[in-house]
Amino acid sequence: MILSCPHCQAKNRVKSERFNDDPSCGSCGQPLLAGRPVALTQANFADVLAASRRPVVVDFWAAWCAPCRGFAPVFEQTAAGHPEWLFAKVDTDANPQLSQQLSIRSIPTLAVFRDGGVVDRLSGALPAAQFEQWLAAALR
Ligand SMILES: [Zn+2]
Structure with a gap:
């Protein structure tokens, strides 16, 4: 699969079998x-x-969505503090089919997946402490 580096945006090819080996950016x-x-x-x-x-x-999320932009730093901060979970963002404007498939009707929508299936999801931004609580409950 092709993954964009979250630091330099370079595209990296990562094999599925190497996905869990903490791959680093080739660039x-x-x-x-x-x-x-x-x-x-x-x-x-x-x-x-x-x-x-x-x-x-x-x-x-989407670039035009003010609550999404407001929530972005909370999401990034939480990602930095929890290496045991993989944090990802989907731009719903750039990926309309995926958003439709997953029935994303409002943004921001936050969703937790485990073993390929949805564990929990919610619509709307949360303050950092509540986001942490929601994640902890979803992944208990
Ligand atoms: Zn990079």
Whole structure:
């Protein structure tokens, strides 16, 4: 699958069997799947969910959505503090088919996936403490 580096945006090819080996970016050397949310697309979403041994926490967002922009720093901060979960973002404007498939009707929508299936989801941004609580409950 092709993953964009969350640090330098370079496109990296990652094999499914190497996905859980903490791959680093071929361009800047930083970890591809830790510390910062990785951008997922229609092209790689299913492969990432199938490959990841960690639960995947996804923020469905769009550039024009003010609450999404407000929530972005909370999501990034939470991602930096929880390497045991994989944090990802899906731009719903750029990926309309995927958003439709997953019935994303409002943004931001936050969803937690484990073993390829949805564990929990909610619509609307949360303050950092409540987001942490919601994640902890979803992934208990
Ligand atoms: Zn990079």
